[in-house]
Amino acid sequence: MKRFSPLSLVGALLLAVGCDAPAPHTADDFTLALYTPAYASGFEIRGLAGDTPAQPAPTGQTPQIAQIPPTATGTAPQSRPADAAKPAAVPPRPAAAPHSPTLLTIRNPWQGARGVEQQVLILRGDATAPAGFEGTVVRAPLRRVVCLSSSFVAMFDALGEIARVKGVSGIDYLSNAYVAEHRACGEVRDVGPDTNLDYELLAAMRPDAVLLYGVTGANSVAEAKLAELGIPYIYIGDxxxxxxxxxxxxxxxxxxxxxxxAEGEALFGRIEARYEARRAQVAAYVEERAPDIACRPRVLLNTPYRDTWFLPSSENYIVRLIRDAGGDAFTAAGDGNASQPVELEQAYLLAADADLWLHTGSCNTLAELRSQNPRFAEVPAVRQGRVWNNNRLQTPAGGSDFWESGVVRPDVVLDDLFQIFYPDNGLDYTPVYYHALR
Structure with missing residues (x-):
C-alpha cells in the first residue's frame, strides 16, 4: 500500500465553489480536527482551516439504535435489551462548511502495519482535486459502494444507508436483510472473495468506491486492478x-x-453510552459478588485448527469484552488482536480449568463438538453443558451475524456475555448472538 503524506505529497488543491474560485489550498490547510476518535486508533477526519466551527443541521433523522435484523434463517429473538436513553448533550464538534472538502486519514489498516497511511480526499459539490494529489479521491455522498467485509455492510445498515451498498463479498454468508432481499433482482451483486474479485463485474458496476480490508498486509492485487479500472478504494481498519x-x-x-x-457521531454516542452503562453495572455486580478475580468465570476460547490451538492475546477485543462482562479469559502472549498458537497439550490443560468454553467454530451441538476430537468429551465445560457459541444468528451457509452487526453493537455482545457469565443477575434477558450447545 502506498504511503501518502499530507505534508509532502499534496499539491495545491483548487476548489470551484459556485462561481468564485477560492485561493488554492494545500493539505497543510486541513488542520481543523473534525473528528478525532475516542477509542479507534486507525482514522481521523480533518477539515480546512477557517471553516465555520459549527455543527451543521443533520441531513436527516438521527439513526436510532436498530433492532438486530432478521437473518436468512428467521427473525432474531424478541428479548433484546431496550435502548438506553440518549446521552447528555455534548459540545458541538467543528464541522466543515457546506460543500467543503474533508480529509479522511486511514492509519495502519492491517495487522502488523507500522507507519502506513492512506489519505482520502472527500470532495463535495463541484470541487475538484489537483493532478498532484497522490491519495484517494472520492465525492460525497458515495452512491454506489462495494463492501468486502460484512462489518462494513453492518455500518451502512446501522446508519440507515444500506441502499448505497451495491456489491458485497461472500453474499451467502451475510445476514443483512436488505442484501438478502435485493440479491435476487441484481441490485446487490456478489463480486467474489477479496483474493479473487470479479473485476469484469466491478468494471460494469462502476462503483464510487470499493471498501477493502487487509489481514496481514495490503491487498496489492486488488489495489493494482482497481487503480487500472479507475475505481477508488478505501481501507477500513476496524x-x-x-x-x-x-x-x-x-x-x-x-x-x-x-x-x-453528525448522525454517525450521534449514533455512536448512544452505543458508547449504553456499553459504558452496562460495563459499570457489571463492575458493581462483580465487585459485590466476586471481588477476587479467582472467583470469576474462567473462559476458554476457540477450537484447534489442525494440530494447533490459537488463543487471543490479552489485548484482543474479545478478551476485553469478556473482561468488561466480568469474566477472565485464557490468553496467549502477544500484542494486538492477533491470536497466537498454543500447543494442544497446553490448551487441554487450560480446558480442564475452564468454567466456560466460547466460540467453538461452526458447532451447533455438543455432539458436533465431541465429534471433532474425542478428548473434548472429558472437558468439564462440555460435561456440564457450559459451552456457548456465537452463531445463534446465522445464514444457511454458516455466516454468523456476530461478525457482522455484532461489530457495530458491542453493547449487545456485552449484554450477552454478562448473562452467560452471571445468569442470576436479575435481568430478564436472552442472549442475542450466543446460544448454549446442547
Whole structure:
C-alpha cells in the first residue's frame, strides 16, 4: 500500500465553489480536527482551516439504535435489551462548511502495519482535486459502494444507508436483510472473495468506491486492478482495533463518506453510552459478588485448527469484552488482536480449568463438538453443558451475524456475555448472538 503524506505529497488543491474560485489550498490547510476518535486508533477526519466551527443541521433523522435484523434463517429473538436513553448533550464538534472538502486519514489498516497511511480526499459539490494529489479521491455522498467485509455492510445498515451498498463479498454468508432481499433482482451483486474479485463485474458496476480490508498486509492485487479500472478504494481498519468500541467507532468514518457524520457521531454516542452503562453495572455486580478475580468465570476460547490451538492475546477485543462482562479469559502472549498458537497439550490443560468454553467454530451441538476430537468429551465445560457459541444468528451457509452487526453493537455482545457469565443477575434477558450447545 502506498504511503501518502499530507505534508509532502499534496499539491495545491483548487476548489470551484459556485462561481468564485477560492485561493488554492494545500493539505497543510486541513488542520481543523473534525473528528478525532475516542477509542479507534486507525482514522481521523480533518477539515480546512477557517471553516465555520459549527455543527451543521443533520441531513436527516438521527439513526436510532436498530433492532438486530432478521437473518436468512428467521427473525432474531424478541428479548433484546431496550435502548438506553440518549446521552447528555455534548459540545458541538467543528464541522466543515457546506460543500467543503474533508480529509479522511486511514492509519495502519492491517495487522502488523507500522507507519502506513492512506489519505482520502472527500470532495463535495463541484470541487475538484489537483493532478498532484497522490491519495484517494472520492465525492460525497458515495452512491454506489462495494463492501468486502460484512462489518462494513453492518455500518451502512446501522446508519440507515444500506441502499448505497451495491456489491458485497461472500453474499451467502451475510445476514443483512436488505442484501438478502435485493440479491435476487441484481441490485446487490456478489463480486467474489477479496483474493479473487470479479473485476469484469466491478468494471460494469462502476462503483464510487470499493471498501477493502487487509489481514496481514495490503491487498496489492486488488489495489493494482482497481487503480487500472479507475475505481477508488478505501481501507477500513476496524479489524485491527483492540477496543470493542473502537471497532464500532469506524461507523463515523463510513458516515463521513455518506455525508452523515453528525448522525454517525450521534449514533455512536448512544452505543458508547449504553456499553459504558452496562460495563459499570457489571463492575458493581462483580465487585459485590466476586471481588477476587479467582472467583470469576474462567473462559476458554476457540477450537484447534489442525494440530494447533490459537488463543487471543490479552489485548484482543474479545478478551476485553469478556473482561468488561466480568469474566477472565485464557490468553496467549502477544500484542494486538492477533491470536497466537498454543500447543494442544497446553490448551487441554487450560480446558480442564475452564468454567466456560466460547466460540467453538461452526458447532451447533455438543455432539458436533465431541465429534471433532474425542478428548473434548472429558472437558468439564462440555460435561456440564457450559459451552456457548456465537452463531445463534446465522445464514444457511454458516455466516454468523456476530461478525457482522455484532461489530457495530458491542453493547449487545456485552449484554450477552454478562448473562452467560452471571445468569442470576436479575435481568430478564436472552442472549442475542450466543446460544448454549446442547
Amino acid at each position: 479489524y485491527t482495533e483492540t477496543s470493542p468500541l473502537g471497532k464500532a467507532e469506524w461507523l463515523v468514518a463510513v458516515a463521513e463518506l455518506c455525508d452523515r457524520r
